[in-house]
Amino acid sequence: MIDEFEKVISRLRKKGYVLSMPRMVIIKYLLSNKNHHTAESIHKAISKDYPSISVATIYNTLKLLTKEGFLKQLFIEGEKVFYDSTPGFHSHFICRICGKIKDVSEKPKKICKINGDRVEEVYVYYYGLCEECKKGRKN
Amino acid sequence: MIDEFEKVISRLRKKGYVLSMPRMVIIKYLLSNKNHHTAESIHKAISKDYPSISVATIYNTLKLLTKEGFLKQLFIEGEKVFYDSTPGFHSHFICRICGKIKDVSEKPKKICKINGDRVEEVYVYYYGLCEECKKGRKN
DNA sequence: GTTTATGCAAAAGTTTTGCAAACTA
DNA sequence: TAGTTTGCAAAACTTTTGCATAAAC
Numbered sequence: 457m458i459d460e461f462e463k464v465i466s467r468l469r470k471k472g473y474v475l476s477m478p479r480m481v482i483i484k485y486l487l488s489n490k491n492h493h494t495a496e497s498i499h500k501a502i503s504k505d506y507p508s509i510s511v512a513t514i515y516n517t518l519k520l521l522t523k524e525g526f527l528k529q530l531f532i533e534g535e536k537v538f539y540d541s542t543p544g545f546h547s548h549f550i551c552r553i554c555g556k557i558k559d560v561s562e563k564p565k566k567i568c569k570i571n572g573d574r575v576e577e578v579y580v581y582y583y584g585l586c587e588e589c590k591k592g593r594k595n
Numbered sequence: 596m597i598d599e600f601e602k603v604i605s606r607l608r609k610k611g612y613v614l615s616m617p618r619m620v621i622i623k624y625l626l627s628n629k630n631h632h633t634a635e636s637i638h639k640a641i642s643k644d645y646p647s648i649s650v651a652t653i654y655n656t657l658k659l660l661t662k663e664g665f666l667k668q669l670f671i672e673g674e675k676v677f678y679d680s681t682p683g684f685h686s687h688f689i690c691r692i693c694g695k696i697k698d699v700s701e702k703p704k705k706i707c708k709i710n711g712d713r714v715e716e717v718y719v720y721y722y723g724l725c726e727e728c729k730k731g732r733k734n
Numbered sequence: 735g736t737t738t739a740t741g742c743a744a745a746a747g748t749t750t751t752g753c754a755a756a757c758t759a
Numbered sequence: 760t761a762g763t764t765t766g767c768a769a770a771a772c773t774t775t776t777g778c779a780t781a782a783a784c
Contacts, residue, residue, distance in 0.1 A: 615783065616782080650774085651774095651775080654775075676774090
């Protein structure tokens with residue numbers, strides 16, 4: 457089984473991207489934290505070990521990884537952009553109280569055309585009240 | 596058939612909101628332009644007839660109308676927040692080339708619970724290439 | 735007359751940009 | 760060495776906020 461990190465960097469190498477240190481650090485971070493991140497949360501986390509990393513580099517690399525299909529951007533109510541590093545089609549549940557984002561596994565919609573328009577990607581967002589908040593726990 | 600404007604203002608009145616002039620103007624604008632607006636596009640459009648309107652008022656009123664269920668916010672790739680004044684459940688198709696947003700009529704999903712979390716709203720976004728862009732037209 | 739909303743301008747917050755210096759291949 | 764990328768700081772944008780003034784009830 458091919459290592460995921462190898463897969464990513466071989467793809468980037470193939471495309472001619474420089475395999476710089478900041479990029480490697482960010483990729484490793486994302487691969488070992490399959491979650492929903494913001495540029496800020498990534499910057500904060502990586503800054504602990506590598507204080508010299510800049511926000512601009514975070515944004516540049518996230519854009520690159522999104523373009524190459526390794527990340528997906530999530531656009532969510534009242535929030536900044538989230539980056540999803542979990543591969544494969546899935547939807548998201550967002551709790552309106554605590555803001556938590558949960559993955560929802562779901563069969564990919566096989567729609568490819570709507571009224572003549574070609575559909576390439578489908579995003580489904582469920583908004584509501586999560587179990588924990590309903591029970592009155594703080595989180 | 597009850598006039599839509601009447602419906603909105605009677606609801607606002609009932610809730611104790613002041614039926615101010617700027618609010619009436621914004622509501623009338625939204626009712627006669629059932630589309631996908633941004634705060635900026637609304638401000639720009641209304642400013643033509645009422646140059647004294649302020650952005651703060653636009654935002655306040657949009658927030659109010661969203662809270663009262665007359666508008667829905669759309670969170671879309673690389674863009675500011677859009678406000679949808681078309682009532683009833685529907686999804687959206689967004690062209691990645693021209694940015695156009697098209698309504699997609701669809702049966703409302705009747706999901707009310709996922710893994711213990713209570714779902715209150717579902718948003719579906721289809722991203723792709725619209726017919727017009729595929730044909731190579733500029734729009 | 736009291737309460738609530740408006741308009742202005744400044745602030746806040748996220749993301750982008752420009753450019754010299756540093757790094758990669 | 761040639762070509763990218765980085766880091767910094769400033770800029771660009773959208774949205775929010777605070778407060779005196781004005782409008783609505």
